[in-house]
Amino acid sequence: MKKRGFALGKQRKDAYVNELMNFQQRGGAPDVVLLDRLLQFALIEARSAERFRLLSEGLEDAYLKEFYRKFMISEAGHYRLFIDLANEYLPEERVRQRWTEWLEFEADMITKLPVRGDRMH
Ligand SMILES: [Fe+2]
Structure with missing residues (x-):
């Protein structure tokens, strides 16, 4: 960031994460x-x-293309890890059912969040 002339901004409240919580x-x-x-972490x-x-x-x-591609791979692995952990400790059918509920909740919630240019959710 320094090399590119940027400074780290203040951390903001994350409305998306708060809604999930x-x-x-x-x-x-x-x-x-x-x-x-x-499942919240997986999402x-x-x-x-x-x-x-x-x-x-x-x-x-x-450089940035590759930088973000590596992050993408890493985050996809984290998603998989949380799903795998859920399936390890709980019945898969129950995990699938609750995952669907999370996705439905998120799909509805995301339409109600105000659109802002400074975030990606
Ligand atoms: Fe991650």
């Missing part, structure tokens, strides 16, 4: 909490991978 089940049986945390990682893919594909700069 509101959907997450808290309390109750530990396996319910575990499943939701793993965030999956969307990061998608963003980095778009960045990588949309850039002309060869």
Whole structure:
């Protein structure tokens, strides 16, 4: 960033992540909490991978293209890890069912977030 003349800005509240946190089940049986945390993390990682893919594909700069491509691969691996962990500790059908609920929640929620030019969610 320094080399390119940028400075790191202040960290902002992330409305997308906050909305996901509101959907997450808290309390109750530990396996319910575990499943939701793993799926929330999986979703965030999956969307990061998608963003980095778009960045990588949309850039002309060869260095940045590769830089973001590597991030994309890494984030996709994190997504896979959280899904694999969920399937390791919980029945796969239950994981699939709850994952669908997360995707439906996100699809609806994302249409309600204000569009802003300074974020990618
Ligand atoms: Fe990650």
